[in-house]
Amino acid sequence: xxxxxSKEYLSERVVRFEVEAPLIARSRKAGHFVIxxxxxxxxxxxxxxxxxxxxxxxxxxVVQRVGKSSEKLCILEPGEYITDMVGPLGKATHIENFGTxxxxxxxxxxxxxxxxxxxxxxxGNRVISVLAARTxxxxxxxxxxxxxxxxxxxxxxxxxxxxxGLITDGVEKVINSEKVDLCVTIGPAIMMxxxxxxxxxxxxxxxxxxxxxxxxxxxxxxxxxxxxxxxTKFVCIDGPEFDAHKVDFDEMLMRLxxxx
Amino acid sequence: xxxxxxxxxxxxxxxxxRKSMKNKDRTAIPRVVMPEVDxxxxxxxxxxxxxxxxxxxxxxxxxxxxxCVDPTxxxxxxxxxxxxxxxxxxxxxxYLEAAKTLKxxxxxxxxxxxxxxxxxxxxxxxxxxxKLNKVPVAIGHLERFAADYERNSxxxxxxxxxxxxxxxxxxxxxxxxxxxxxxxxxxLGYDVTVFEALHELGGVLRYGIPEFRLPNDIVxxxxxxxxxxxxxxxxxxxxxxxxxxxxxxxxxFKGIFVGSGAGLxxxxxIPGENLIGIMSCNEYLTRVNLMGAGDPESDTPVYKxxxxxxxxxxNTAMDAVRTARRLGAERAVIVYRRSEAEMPARIEEIKHAKxxxxxxxxxxxxxxxxxxxxxxxxxxxxQRMELGEPDQSGRRxxxxxxxxxxxxxxxxxxxxxxxxxxxxxxxxxxxxEITSWGTIVVNNDTMQTADDFIFAGGDIxxxxxxxxxxxxxxxxxxxxxxEHLNK
Ligand SMILES: Cc1cc2nc3c(=O)[nH]c(=O)nc-3n(C[C@H](O)[C@H](O)[C@H](O)COP(=O)(O)OP(=O)(O)OC[C@H]3O[C@@H](n4cnc5c(N)ncnc54)[C@H](O)[C@@H]3O)c2cc1C
Ligand SMILES: Cc1cc2nc3c(=O)[nH]c(=O)nc-3n(C[C@H](O)[C@H](O)[C@H](O)COP(=O)(O)OP(=O)(O)OC[C@H]3O[C@@H](n4cnc5c(N)ncnc54)[C@H](O)[C@@H]3O)c2cc1C
Ligand code: SF4
Ligand code: SF4
Ligand code: FES
Numbered sequence: 001x002x003x004x005x006s007k008e009y010l011s012e013r014v015v016r017f018e019v020e021a022p023l024i025a026r027s028r029k030a031g032h033f034v035i036x037x038x039x040x041x042x043x044x045x046x047x048x049x050x051x052x053x054x055x056x057x058x059x060x061x062v063v064q065r066v067g068k069s070s071e072k073l074c075i076l077e078p079g080e081y082i083t084d085m086v087g088p089l090g091k092a093t094h095i096e097n098f099g100t101x102x103x104x105x106x107x108x109x110x111x112x113x114x115x116x117x118x119x120x121x122x123x124g125n126r127v128i129s130v131l132a133a134r135t136x137x138x139x140x141x142x143x144x145x146x147x148x149x150x151x152x153x154x155x156x157x158x159x160x161x162x163x164x165g166l167i168t169d170g171v172e173k174v175i176n177s178e179k180v181d182l183c184v185t186i187g188p189a190i191m192m193x194x195x196x197x198x199x200x201x202x203x204x205x206x207x208x209x210x211x212x213x214x215x216x217x218x219x220x221x222x223x224x225x226x227x228x229x230x231x232t233k234f235v236c237i238d239g240p241e242f243d244a245h246k247v248d249f250d251e252m253l254m255r256l257x258x259x260x
Numbered sequence: 261x262x263x264x265x266x267x268x269x270x271x272x273x274x275x276x277x278r279k280s281m282k283n284k285d286r287t288a289i290p291r292v293v294m295p296e297v298d299x300x301x302x303x304x305x306x307x308x309x310x311x312x313x314x315x316x317x318x319x320x321x322x323x324x325x326x327x328c329v330d331p332t333x334x335x336x337x338x339x340x341x342x343x344x345x346x347x348x349x350x351x352x353x354x355y356l357e358a359a360k361t362l363k364x365x366x367x368x369x370x371x372x373x374x375x376x377x378x379x380x381x382x383x384x385x386x387x388x389x390x391k392l393n394k395v396p397v398a399i400g401h402l403e404r405f406a407a408d409y410e411r412n413s414x415x416x417x418x419x420x421x422x423x424x425x426x427x428x429x430x431x432x433x434x435x436x437x438x439x440x441x442x443x444x445x446x447x448l449g450y451d452v453t454v455f456e457a458l459h460e461l462g463g464v465l466r467y468g469i470p471e472f473r474l475p476n477d478i479v480x481x482x483x484x485x486x487x488x489x490x491x492x493x494x495x496x497x498x499x500x501x502x503x504x505x506x507x508x509x510x511x512x513f514k515g516i517f518v519g520s521g522a523g524l525x526x527x528x529x530i531p532g533e534n535l536i537g538i539m540s541c542n543e544y545l546t547r548v549n550l551m552g553a554g555d556p557e558s559d560t561p562v563y564k565x566x567x568x569x570x571x572x573x574x575n576t577a578m579d580a581v582r583t584a585r586r587l588g589a590e591r592a593v594i595v596y597r598r599s600e601a602e603m604p605a606r607i608e609e610i611k612h613a614k615x616x617x618x619x620x621x622x623x624x625x626x627x628x629x630x631x632x633x634x635x636x637x638x639x640x641x642x643q644r645m646e647l648g649e650p651d652q653s654g655r656r657x658x659x660x661x662x663x664x665x666x667x668x669x670x671x672x673x674x675x676x677x678x679x680x681x682x683x684x685x686x687x688x689x690x691x692x693e694i695t696s697w698g699t700i701v702v703n704n705d706t707m708q709t710a711d712d713f714i715f716a717g718g719d720i721x722x723x724x725x726x727x728x729x730x731x732x733x734x735x736x737x738x739x740x741x742x743e744h745l746n747k
Contacts, residue, residue, distance in 0.1 A: 218684065
């Protein structure tokens with residue numbers, strides 16, 4: 001049982017929770033995630049650890065309400081408990097001084113991107129963050145992203161904020177204006193697929209954080225499997241981050257629809 | 261025969277019982293038949309299939325046991341349960357004594373009585389099988405009877421606990437190996453904490469073996485018993501992730517037992533295996549058993565295929581195919597590349613599966629899968645096989661019959677071709693010796709690893725075994741860790 005300490009709406013459908021989890025707070029690194037379960041009949045669902053406070057013993061999750069399980073979580077209030085939470089899971093992001101790193105986050109993907117932006121900056125990289133969403137209200141965590149980024153590019157589909165266009169337009173502009181050593185992308189699978197296609201064209205090494213369906217999150221079931229470089233990998237233990245240019249995004253997109 | 265067994269055998273009541281009936285009459289009694297739920301009824305629910313023996317049946321069956329001078333059955337049991345002693349206790353009506361006898365050596369008799377492959381172990385070594393060429397004494401059924409009797413009587417004997425010695429011991433994993441180890445160590449006065457990665461306790465007993473074979477209540481009673489004895493349980497805690505090897509040392513744990521199991525599912529790596537509707541047996545059984553996906557109230561979804569194929573011939577495959585039947589499969593098929601004689605599953609499981617209308621496609625092996633435009637599996641190509649020369653395991657090797665292939669229509673496929681050791685501990689711990697298979701190397705007598713303070717047992721050492729072997733490992737490890745800590 002993990003107690004919810006605070007709750008804040010980042011947009012109409014996106015909630016930020018601070019949750020008591022002292023052991024996880026202490027051992028987690030950028031890129032790690034947890035699996036949570038709400039209620040005795042609840043399912044196990046993964047969420048990235050957006051940040052942690054080791055002194056308070058809390059971690060932060062940013063959750064987008066998309067269906068039954070995220071909804072059950074989003075209606076919880078401070079003082080209430082998450083039934084089960086386990087982590088930190090997955091491999092931590094590979095952080096080093098690459099030079100210039102573009103962090104391309106779409107929608108709620110900005111939340112899991114945040115700890116990576118911070119760690120990349122602290123490792124001495126020049127960090128350019130490209131945030132994208134359908135419309136202005138869905139751009140989340142902009143201030144936090146600005147704190148650790150050398151530059152921030154904002155893209156909206158409808159042009160209501162930042163520049164009008166897709167995330168790929170933003171990334172392409174950066175690549176055309178300076179040498180980019182690495183691109184990290186997190187967001188809906190379809191978005192990551194197109195970012196990956198783009199950076200492949202420009203030969204920019206790219207890492208994508210995959211959000212497949214999971215059950216245990218510890219390598220036990222294989223529900224999370226994806227094809228990377230022609231081989232089957234388990235996202236929960238071999239990932240969640242992979243060389244985007246080698247990921248079979250079409251298969252992943254197909255598998256995400258398994259229960260829809 | 262050892263002195264202890266001899267002395268036990270010569271107590272007055274046993275002498276008397278032996279004389280009370282002629283061996284000729286004993287051997288003339290037909291073996292008891294386990295009452296079962298009707299196959300049609302049971303293939304539509306999750307209730308336990310075997311109903312258990314009545315008192316009368318159990319006593320009648322106990323007459324069959326000859327209380328042999330040389331009870332060969334005992335050496336067939338991996339934990340050497342004093343079989344004639346417990347059976348003779350049933351014969352004289354002392355059921356609680358029988359249960360106590362079981363507990364002298366087995367930590368989970370109600371579990372083993374249900375899931376042990378008895379036909380290969382104790383019952384295979386029984387005098388009836390070995391010398392009389394008759395069906396063996398139903399040791400497993402009797403074991404279950406005694407354990408259930410005790411549980412239902414409300415008189416569960418609580419073992420004596422030595423005064424606390426204050427030494428903290430950590431157990432990684434709550435499967436049969438970890439539970440057996442924890443039970444023995446707490447009895448010796450240690451302060452034992454079991455860390456479990458999942459949100460429920462029991463390992464495979466919980467997430468693998470289905471309710472219709474091993475009801476969760478039975479596992480709960482065993483775990484409650486351990487709790488009452490003072491064992492602490494921490495669920496949702498992955499050692500190597502949530503807490504590290506160093507954390508355990510710093511927290512003052514004086515010894516560690518690794519019973520982390522064989523959790524990593526194998527796939528066949530054939531074309532189309534990642535189509536929707538194809539999954540590992542672990543995924544399927546975890547969704548149903550751990551997450552309750554068969555229950556409409558559960559949030560966890562599961563595929564409910566109408567034409568389900570399960571690839572493999574082990575217990576896991578039988579559990580999956582019978583589960584699929586219960587979830588509404590009109591056609592549920594076992595696809596196995598060898599013949600039925602080579603199937604590793606328990607004979608009882610195969611029999612029950614057949615009664616429930618499961619089809620057996622032996623000597624067939626999938627080559628590839630094809631799906632529809634949405635990526636859902638539709639059919640699979642099967643290679644027909646024949647048996648060739650025996651391989652290293654002594655089983656005849658399946659060989660493909662050139663050009664003999666068939667398509668089978670399927671809408672769900674469950675791949676049950678074995679598991680590999682759980683890599684979490686081998687990858688995150690230092691000081692252990694790991695084989696190329698990913699198992700942890702131990703001294704086979706003491707279960708001690710390359711690190712003096714770490715012991716290991718069960719599937720993480722054996723790569724895949726049985727409940728009773730895992731449990732036996734846990735017990736052996738407890739004994740030698742205790743000796744090691746008191747040197
Ligand atoms: C490593 C990782 C990190 C993630 N981090 C975040 C995060 O920080 N914030 C965030 O908002 N979302 C995150 N997600 C996605 C999040 O887990 C899904 O949005 C969530 O599971 C959807 O559940 P639902 O029932 O609300 O949605 P629905 O769309 O209604 O789900 C329908 C069904 O699809 C299945 N399903 C779909 N996606 C998943 C999944 N990922 N895991 C298990 N089952 C799934 C479930 O069985 C569910 O019943 C992450 C996913 C992964 C794999
Ligand atoms: C479907 C199925 C049916 C079977 N049927 C039979 C049968 O009929 N008869 C029989 O004798 N045997 C059967 N077996 C085999 C038997 O169940 C296993 O051999 C036995 O359970 C192994 O016990 P164990 O304690 O080594 O591991 P497990 O039972 O696998 O338990 C290991 C536990 O450790 C936990 N864990 C792993 N890593 C960590 C970590 N780092 N930190 C914390 N916890 C961790 C896991 O979550 C798990 O709960 C079956 C197996 C399966 C899968
Ligand atoms: S524990 Fe298993 S092998 Fe041993 S006597 Fe019981 S059923 Fe037989
Ligand atoms: S070998 Fe068979 S008959 Fe003899 S003591 Fe054992 S169970 Fe009884
Ligand atoms: S979620 Fe089960 S193996 Fe990855």
